[in-house]
Amino acid sequence: MDTTSGSPAPVVVGIDVATAAVRVLCVDASGRVLAEGKEPLPQPVRSGDRSEQDAGAWWPAAARALRAALSRLAGGGREVVAVAASATSGTCVLVGPEGRPLSPALMYDDRRAAELNAYAQESGAARWSALGISVGPTAALGRLAWYAQTEEVARPRGSRLLHTPDLLAERLTGGRTATDWSHSLKTGYDPLRGEWPTEVLDALGIPPSWLPDVQAPGTEVGTVCAAAAEETGLPEGASVRLGMTDGCTGQLATGAVRPGEFVGVLGTTYVLKGVTRELVTDPSGAVYSHRHPDGWWLPGGASNTGGEALGWFDWSRFPELDAAAAARGPASFVSYPLRREGERFPFVSSAARGFTTGTPADDAERHRADQEGVAFLERLALERVAELGVAVEGPLHAAGGGSRSALWTRIRATVLGRELRVVDRAETAFGAALLAAAGTLYGNLSEAASAMVGPGRTVEPEPREQQALEESYGEFVGALRERGLL
Structure with a gap:
């Protein structure tokens, strides 16, 4: 449809429910953002292991x-044809038969069910091994078991679990809906077999009736x-489609959607x-790995280093x-800036601690060394993926606030020895809009991304700094080995 034929130009809507706010983007078939909306959310209440909203x-x-x-x-000759939502992975709430919350939502970082998650890991060890995942202390599966066992929350007949976008979908449609296989991954859904883990649910005392049907992201x-x-x-009548978690829709928004x-x-974090x-x-x-909407897979990992570690x-x-560090050139020492104790990716170690191998001459050199350290970790992550038999093709797409730094992006390209492709609107809500467009404006996600994600800008390695950074990377890996982290 287009306005030249006399029909309204189609628009899709992406919703991002983040921790602090809800963000909405209205996007046309070419990927142009036409309108935005944002509303704050109450801050989570955190106390000890608990995190609620x-x-x-x-x-x-x-x-x-x-x-x-x-x-x-309004009045712009536009017609909204579809909407999809994304939210933080693992945030969930128990609702009554009419879909009203029975308690505050248990957030993605709530750790009250850590012991139940450890039992879930043990109970479904063979299943998790086949999937290549582990049930961590903040997994939503344990919190579901907590709901089943606690006396703090009423559990009337007809109670059931909803992830954040499920609640929105039910309010949008006025009835019960399925969930997607991305938001349900940390609740225990097995996207390889296409089923909930009944043996684990039985072991934890979770009623199967609490769990929704599961379908592919992008499904109406x-x-x-x-x-x-x-x-x-x-x-009224616009299509309501399933979304994915914020990490996944952030990836889709860069256009990185094909094998x-x-x-x-x-x-x-990185x-x-x-x-x-x-x-x-x-x-x-x-x-x-999450499962791709088209049936492929989305492998990845999240480090504890990143932008916050530079704070x-x-x-x-x-x-x-940035300006002073760019003028200075490569740092004379190596930094591993870690935002907290322990590392999750590209290696797993509760003993990991941040370190430096020297003393900075000034704040500019410290800043430069930290940026290089994150780039070294990124290279190590790509090498880990390669060890698992995965080929990374073409330029590496780059997203996140750190990618707005021209210096940092150039350092990353130089350390990796490959081009980086920086996309302007690599936002979670934009990724949700792509899922809304797949199946409405386009035949599948790949077609939607090709049409709606812009070319971005390409950042090349800096040849004059490659040798110095190659030597520093060797020192970085050596320091990790000396500390028993690799």
């Missing part, structure tokens, strides 16, 4: 963000009902994600330090 705030905030964005489209699960249309400004394509997301035709399993547990200075100084 008012799940009752999700829908009102989403409805307001939708109405704010859609009001900017209903259409916008009259009540939701009234609240949000969405047209061999990978993206390095440099935000608070995350490497890519696409393979076959499931990749890592005995160390550092790499695990020793006032962030308003970042441009100043």
Whole structure:
């Protein structure tokens, strides 16, 4: 459809429910963002192992963000044809028969069920091994068992579990919907066999009736009902489609959606994600896979280093330090900037600690050494993926706030010895919009990404710095080995 034929130009909507806010993007068939909306969410309440948020705030905030964005489209000859939502992985809430939350939502970082997750790991060891994943202390599966065992939350007949986007989908459609196999991965869904792990559910005392049906991301699960249309400004009858977790939609938004394509997301932490035709399993547990909407696999891992590990200075100084570090050139020592104790990727070690092998001459050199250290970890991550038999083809896509630094991106390209492709709108809500477009505006996700994700800009390695950084990388790996981390 287009306006030249007299028909309204089609628009898709992506919703991102992050920890602090709901963000909405309205995107046309070429990938142009036409309107945005944003509404704050109450901050999670964190105490000890507990991390909770008012799940009752999700829908009102989403409805307001939708109405704010859609009001900017009014009178523009546009027709919203589909909507999809993304949220943090593992955030969930138990609801009653009518879909109303019975308690605050248990957030992605809630650790109250760590012991139950350890038991879940033991109970389904063979299944998890085949999937190449482990049930970590913050997995949603243990929190589901906590709901089944606790006396703190009422559990009336007809209770069931919803992930964040499930609750939004039910309010949008006015009825029960399936969930997607991305948000349900940490709740225990097995995307390889296409089933919930009944042996683990039985061991943990989780009623199977609590769990939703599961379908592929991008699948239509209903259409916008009259009540939701009234609240949000969405047209009644628009397609409601399943999304993916924020990490996955962030990857999709870069255009890295075909086998061999990978993206390095440099935000608070560093995350490497890519696409393979076959499931990749890592005995160390550092790499695990979501399932691609088209049936392929999305292997990747998340480090504990990244942008937050550089937070020793006032962030308003970042441009100043970047300029000074660029003029200085490669650092004279090696840094491994770690944001907390322990590492998750590209190696797993609770004993990992950040370190430096020398003393910086000034703040500019410290800044440069930290940036190089993150780039060294990125190279180690790509080498780990290669050890598992995965070929990374073409330029590495780059996303996240760190990719806005021209210096840091150039350092990464030089350390990796490959081009980086930086996309301007590599945002979670944009990735959700791509899933809304797959099957409505386009035949599949690959077609949607090809049409809607821009070419970005290419960053080349800096030949004059390659030898110095190659030597520093060797020192970095040697220091990790000396500490027993590799």
